[in-house]
Amino acid sequence: MKNRSFGSIVYTAFKWVIIWGLALFEIFPIIQLILNSFRPDTEIKKFPIGLPRTWTLENYPDTWNIGNYGRAFLNSIWVCFWTIVITLVLIGLASYALAKIDFKGRGFFVAYFLMGMAIPSFSHLIPTYYLFNRMGIANTHLCLIIIYTAGQIPFNLLLLRTFLLGIPRELEEAAKVDGCNELGTFLRVTLPLAKSIFLTVALLIFMKSWNEFAVANTYVTTDSLRTVSTRFVKFTTEYNNNFGRIFTSGVISIAPVVIMYLLMQNRFIDGLTSGGLKG
Amino acid sequence: MQKGLTAQPRKRIRWAVYMFVIPAFLFHFIFITAPSLSSIYFSFFDWNGIGVPAYIGAGNYREMFADSEFIKALTNNLKWIGIFITIPVFLGLLTAYWISKLKKTQMMIRTIYFMPYIIASATAGRIWCSYFNPYFGFNSAFKAIGWTGLGSTLWLGNKNIVLYTVAFVDVWHFWGFIMVMFLGALQQVDPTLYESAMVEGANRRQLFTKITIPCIMPTFVFIVISIIMWSFLTFDYIWVMTGGGPGNASDVLSTLIYRNAYSRYRTGYASAISVIQSILAITTYAIMQVVKKRGVDV
The missing domain is CATH 1.10.3720.10 (MetI-like)
Structure with a gap:
């Protein structure tokens, strides 16, 4: 009984890791796309992912x-x-x-x-x-x-x-x-x-x-x-x-x-x- | 008397009906079907699109089957089928099965998974090109965490992996669609089937193999056949990300047609390739219609 519940915990954890991992995989490129549009070109080139260190609106106009x-x-x-x-x-x-x-x-x-x-x-x-x-x-x-x-x-x-x-x-x-x-x-x-x-x-x-x-x-x-x-x-x-x-x-x-x-x-x-x- | 009264307006209606259907039919026929059929005619000519076409019989077809570019492109289409009937189908079915049992988060996850599917492939392809840029893309992130092997990979420049890189991006774009298809099918399964099976003591695995799988089998078959058909036609991601290159490493039938028609001005040859592509796609589609009509036996 104990063994089985351990197995189901592992299964559930595995399931949620996959579900949210895939969600991240799908959404991350889009979020990063939006974030990068607020970063200066030089900052993106230094490192392609992450939050803007200096937010800029210049890219848009x-x-x-x-x-x-x-x-x-x-x-x-x-x-x-x-x-x-x-x-x-x-x-x-x-x-x-x-x-x-x-x-x-x-x-x-x-x-x-x-x-x-x-x-x-x-x-x-x-x-x-x-x-x-x-x-x-x-x-x-x-x-x-x-x-x-x-x-x-x-x-x-x-x-x-x-x-x-x-x-x-x-x-x-x-x-x-x-x-x-x-x-x-x-x-x-x-x-x-x-x-x-x-x-x-x-x-x-x-x-x-x-x-x-x-x-x-x-x-x-x-x-x-x-x-x-x-x-x-x-x-x-x-x-x-x-x-x-x-x-x-x-x-x-x-x-x-x-x-x-x-x-x-x-x-x-x-x-x-x-x-x-x-x- | 009575009969005469009803027959009169009926006759007028009959004529009107065709006025409902004919415009859509003609529009489609003139701009899609007729030009497509004329491709068959052009495929027997040597033509650059401007001058006078010269009839060469089956010359284009003979050339095609000896053309290593064509063989390469067709092979890539077959690889594409192999990738897409496995990975998106597996991911889609697995996640749909899990997500179909969720209540609160189901909508949110479905929204996220499906999102890349509605984004223009030309745009998404270019953005991914930037992410795969060898100097300013993900590679610098890989290097930063010490994965120098991955960090120095030329994702779009290495002819051995370029096709898989593009396929990876297209899977990103596409598999959520398959997930939603399976989700729809799973939600159609009659819940009383599960209930009665559980009363009889079936376990989770038995429920899945004995009820879920048979119930979604028709959807499964249609998805696989549709993917085969779409794989013969794939174009946007490959064209935008690599143009079929480097060399012709990521060429598929569509990119080959495009290049022959619009940069090499070999209209006749491009038409011949498009005829072969159409035959492959339409045959697959016809098989699907037959299967659909006869039903899927499990």
Whole structure:
């Protein structure tokens, strides 16, 4: 009996060491990133980890101005905004039809989007590049908005559809009996009920568009048009010797998404993980 | 009479339905599916992206399978799969199992574990590069505590370990996601199963192997297959941290495609590699859909 309780003490201790050790492993680089943004470059170079010995705010205005982050933020917000709006309209209508209406070809469309999720971005990165060139919209925000929207459609559409399937159809049927057409039913009955999931989807699209790097780096090469993620990589390549600025620009780049995550973590976590499996 | 009345609006509705679906379908088809299919066409040409494409049949594919860079990249993708179907899955399952039993701290730990997953990989990759800087990074901390071996390691400069360094960072970013997936699955397990098993005298290990494991088996299988698929496509961390280097030590299919397309201007060859990558990823995905449909037998 005594032996067993000793074993379970060891087990419990082991368990907690692993749990908090991993938590430290996950959070430490982020905390140190924030701390380093308040340290002068020379101090970071002397020793990369630890609390600031001399707190400084200098890194922030320097990085923000030299890195032209004001411009980059506006660019990213502009791209994210239109991506979210266009995607929500497209997938809102489509997921309603695919969840609530029986029609010929429904199975085909569901299968199409299910398959669409599997198309790797590298398979269309090159041809789309030339397509945009020919359309005369290469190196603009429009091509980012288009490609992000197109890429976001399958996953989020199916996520939305799964949710809408869970709302009993009787509500929509009742509205139709009262004389609503499909669009009216969608706008007046389904949309208000699904407001929350729409917000979740909007957040996911925001996060993905804000964080996206490969496409933005390829399609937009004019400096003043760069979004935050590519601006960050460019800036840290140019100033790769100033660690204060590298860490500060890291904080600036991830702040919007991290703040939203901390405020609405359940939406992020549920949206990202449930869609992943139900596909 | 009655029939005629209901049939009339129905017909109008049928047309309207397509107006709901077609915009999303066309948007996706024009900008994703059609270009992807055209990659197959371009893969049979020798093309620099500007001039006139020259048809060379299977030339690109023949070149690819004799190209040591391609073999290296594919091998690295396979190593990547090996790393990611073991470490994140093991860590994720273990911690999810423990954390699922916590009450007060569960949310907090989940928030922390998941946090790196929402951070831009380009940003996180660069920050980790600074931490791995041989002069100003963690190495000086290792040296300060007397670990000179670790302290003089070139984490991103040594071609034997660079792939594992980047994989380490990507695991940091990724495994919390797997943890939350398993946590979700564990919380779906019917608690009465445990209760009745305990009444019958099952011990902790039996509960785990006889109830927990079978109940989360579907999730487990989907996670492993998804990881295999994502591993064929991995790009951001490697590109930002090493660009595939030093030499081609950390190249994967994606970085090879990128370099051929945009710095070597070998568009046809890059397309051929992307076709192979797509086949690998889509086949894996198709297997997952089949498994999902048939259910996982345990």
